Amino acid sequence: MTNWLQDLAFGFRLAVTGHRPWGRLVVTALGIALGVAVLLGAAAVPNIHSARIERENMRDPVAAADAPGVGVLVANTPTLQFGDYFIQGLQLRDVRPDAPVAPGVARNPAPGEVAVSPALQELLRSPAGELLRPRLPAEITGVIGQQGLVGPGELFYYAGTDSLSPHSDQVNGVFDHFGETAAGRTELNDDLQLLLALAIAVLLVPIVVYVAATARLAEAARQRRLAAMRLVGATGTQVRRMAAGESLAGAVLGVALGWVLFELAKPAVDGISMSEFSLFSSDVRPVWWLASLVTIGIPALAALVTIVALRRSIAEPLQVTRRGTARPRKLLWRVAPVVVGLVGLVFIGLDGISGQPALWLFVVSVVLVLAGVPLVLPWCVERFAGRLGGGDSTAWQLAVRRLQSTSGTAARSVSSIAVVVTGVIALQTFLASAIASDASHASRPSVIASDASDVTQSSVRVVDSMTITGGLPEDPADVTQAVRELQALPGVLGARVMGSSVQATDDEYASWTVRVADCAQIHGLAAVPDCADGDVFAVTSDQRVDHLAGTTMHLIASYFGATSRPTPDRPVTWSVPGTVRLVESRLNVGRELMVTPAAAGVLLDTARQVDIEVELAPAVSPDVVERVRNIAAAHLVDPTTSNGMGSLGAIPDLNRDMAMAAVQVVLLTGALVLFALIGCSLFVAATEQIQERRRPLAVLGAVGVPRRTMAWSLLLQNAVPMLVATALAAVIGLLLGVPVVLIFSEGAVVLDVPGMLGLFAFAAASVLVVTALSLPAATRAARPDGLRTE
Incomplete structure (x- = not known):
């Protein structure tokens, strides 16, 4: 143990002493600090969720x-x-x-x-x-x-x-205080847990990849120093420990800076709001054991990655092994995690398992797919660069030769962007499919006939419409007044009462809507050839309705309003009278019974829900929609509105929408941070490659190679690995997104092409920016006096 500590301490000293060490150390620490800040934010997610649920439970008595x-x-x-x-x-x-x-x-x-x-x-x-x-x-x-x-x-x-x-x-x-008897909703349903797990995995795996890549910055310079130690008698094990000590210096400083960045960024959380989702900064508290894992695990990861990376690189003194010919990389073991992860996702989708087993299998499968990307990428870059020809351009020849000799370094520089683009494409595919699925369900047209009594001869037109559903007021005249006010609104083409209704179940527990309406109203609701007071009509997918006559319906009378419900001594059952005729509804409804007043009996007192259909002019102003809702609120009990064509929107599943909004917030903010990490990684990697190549660049400058040629060479060295990374990320991202859509049963797979093009545009822009930033360093390195300084 003493030897371990001595070697680590010596490596730590090497990192903070010597020839201009602080530039490299600070850049490495800043890169790790950004990753640590994001990981600490992720470690706060359980506390954020529990705090939100606790406050919601406090106001939810049972x-x-x-x-x-x-x-x-x-x-x-x-x-x-x-x-x-x-x-x-x-x-x-x-x-x-x-x-x-x-x-x-x-x-x-x-x-x-x-x-x-x-x-x-x-x-x-x-x-x-x-x-x-x-x-x-x-x-x-x-x-x-x-x-x-x-x-x-x-x-x-x-x-x-x-x-x-x-x-x-x-x-x-x-009784005594709010929250004393709360049921304690503590977790989301299975689908929402899987959705949030997907978002977190997509954002955290690139951070781990980035930290691992950052730990290997300045690897060439480190190898030269440690190879000299090997020459003066240090064993290979000692040298690897010294290298780990060097990595620990940057990692420890990065963790400390990461905590500072995390605390400085917390106040900004109060200003983040999207849809129904927002956060209090006081809720952003990392779980102690996760925070400890990040604080201790990041330096340990940096040391481990360094030891593994240098296990073979410095088997001999100086630079002999580093300049040797590398063996071609094998693909089979690299692609195995991706294949296993995709198989796990397909298994979840086809088998339909749920609960915690599905959650853990889902998370492990997604992590395997994403973690497999940086494993496959070096093989892809190596094979792609190996097949590139020399060409006539000097810049192209310099870039290709460099890529062929250091394909591993080139792949590591873009590994983070490959992982994040893979995950974001998968999430974009899911979100696009979910939005398209919701839109298809909400966009069924409302068909209004100009002559409701003869639907076969009428001219049918599609219009925007609203359906107002509310409790009947104490004074029935309020319903009539509401219709008059609605008809007088500019932009409203017509309004009509569709009768009063109540929800019910039959003896087989099938749900029905029982509507009390006169013949004129029924003619507007269904294709009824003739109607007389006392008739009963059924809308159902069954071909026969003879069995409904005499059926006992169990009424769910307490349907609208906490103040307008029937008391328990009112009737709660109703028998379907007479003959029931099957009709086709003009509206998109499920099982429904349309009962005329003479056949309603006790329903006249029990059906406390009234429906009013409002026909709107095309391209109606949103203000008109709000005035319609105001009129409904003034005359009905607890009214709600739904739409005919999906343009006005219905009340959503707020839990699902909150989770979707949370995913969008996490995806947006996390992607911005990750893109900043990626830009930093690319810039640092490019700068380190220039420092490593000071002698070759100085030779090129001495023999008169134009700076423009070297600039184009530098651009191509950054662009080719980025091209391979984005292509690989697009393929694996789509392969990951398809089973995710299958798991969530979101219908057809829809590709977010604009979003994907935006990611590719960022990749292209990052190449240009990194090249522009690293060009001055390359120009300085290409001066002929670089031969003397080297």
């Missing part, structure tokens, strides 16, 4: 509302859609004078008051928020603090009310 001792009644409000924003809230009713206070506020809002999040307050104060203000239930009297919000950009509010009923199945209670 106690029985009618239990003795309840202090506050709580009910979720329907999601408010305002343009591309989705706003959620809670209704609160204090039962006791000492009622528990909701998280993030000093007191619960009284009836007629509302407390809003800072982001919602900012939206309401903006000019666009004037159309949203009528939909909030009361006067704003407070702002919700961090304890009551998932993120700083969350659009959320608390509304005070005195109308919540403890007998409603949509109302919960709080």
